[in-house]
Amino acid sequence: MNDLSTADVVKKYGFKFSKSLGQNFLIDNTVLDDIVNSADISKEDFIIEIGPGVGTLTRELLKKAGKVCAIELDSDLIPILKEELKDFKNFELIHKDALKIDFNKIIDDEKNVKIVANLPYYVTTPIITRLLNENYNFKTLTIMIQKEVGERISSEPNCKQYGALSILVQYYCDVEVIRKVSPLSFIPRPKVESIVIKLTKLDEPRVKVKDKKLFFKVVRCSFNMRRKTLWNAVKTLKVPKEDMEAAFKKAEIDEKRRGETLSIEEFGRLSDCIYDICIH
Numbered sequence: 217m218n219d220l221s222t223a224d225v226v227k228k229y230g231f232k233f234s235k236s237l238g239q240n241f242l243i244d245n246t247v248l249d250d251i252v253n254s255a256d257i258s259k260e261d262f263i264i265e266i267g268p269g270v271g272t273l274t275r276e277l278l279k280k281a282g283k284v285c286a287i288e289l290d291s292d293l294i295p296i297l298k299e300e301l302k303d304f305k306n307f308e309l310i311h312k313d314a315l316k317i318d319f320n321k322i323i324d325d326e327k328n329v330k331i332v333a334n335l336p337y338y339v340t341t342p343i344i345t346r347l348l349n350e351n352y353n354f355k356t357l358t359i360m361i362q363k364e365v366g367e368r369i370s371s372e373p374n375c376k377q378y379g380a381l382s383i384l385v386q387y388y389c390d391v392e393v394i395r396k397v398s399p400l401s402f403i404p405r406p407k408v409e410s411i412v413i414k415l416t417k418l419d420e421p422r423v424k425v426k427d428k429k430l431f432f433k434v435v436r437c438s439f440n441m442r443r444k445t446l447w448n449a450v451k452t453l454k455v456p457k458e459d460m461e462a463a464f465k466k467a468e469i470d471e472k473r474r475g476e477t478l479s480i481e482e483f484g485r486l487s488d489c490i491y492d493i494c495i496h
């Protein structure tokens with residue numbers, strides 16, 4: 217079976233990298249191994265890979281998984297992937313934009329769905345947000361992303377990077393940092409460092425809230441105005457002052473605190489009290 221390196225495949229087809237598609241291809245086998253091993257893949261698994269590039273990671277996934285379905289946007293890569301991975305009967309290639317695709321159509325009634333990707337930096341936040349908010353049925357998401365975004369995702373209260381993205385991801389998932397990755401591990405080299413993280417979907421969200429939309433609204437407005445106190449931040453919710461005072465009191469949260477100091481459980485308590493007193 218054909219096991220050419222990333223650089224060999226790029227050379228063989230005279231492939232031209234597109235900056236706008238975030239094309240930084242992996243050339244470091246240790247990173248490849250760490251992604252595949254941490255994704256914990258078996259023949260029972262249905263893998264969705266976003267952005268297969270020339271198929272370096274895809275090939276390793278195909279060796280271990282029951283089936284791999286890869287979604288690639290760049291038309292120039294489609295014939296390359298078809299040719300290079302033609303020996304694998306468990307490979308399916310979808311030529312579409314991962315930001316627009318309906319993942320339910322791909323997942324269908326598959327049980328052990330795991331998503332793996334070396335994500336182009338420009339899609340990282342929208343893809344993660346979509347995959348989580350639309351509640352797709354997958355077990356894990358093992359991704360290589362820009363280091364700063366990884367730090368935001370795994371951050372705890374009172375950290376500079378803690379924000380709405382940390383809460384969104386930690387509401388739905390356990391977060392594990394697998395490793396950092398240097399720009400030297402890619403062709404062409406990106407300007408920033410990367411990180412591999414694994415998100416494992418929880419059976420139930422981390423906090424049980426009465427109104428999920430309100431919970432995320434409270435979170436978003438608290439971080440939109442990071443320097444303001446919670447009291448000033450939640451003014452955008454346009455709730456009568458006395459009701460909001462009562463909600464803070466019931467939640468036992470000091471309104472002079474800033475959003476970045478609140479744990480996910482405290483955000484849950486505050487949004488439930490706002491719901492009980494001000495909205496219901």
Ligand code: SAM
Nearest residue numbers: 240241242267268269288289290313314334336
């Ligand atoms: N997986 C390969 C690797 O590790 O070497 C390539 C990773 S490269 C960082 C990102 C890949 O995502 C590229 O192949 C790029 O063409 C593809 N891509 C970019 N935007 C995409 C989108 N919206 N939907 C699907 N694929 C996309």
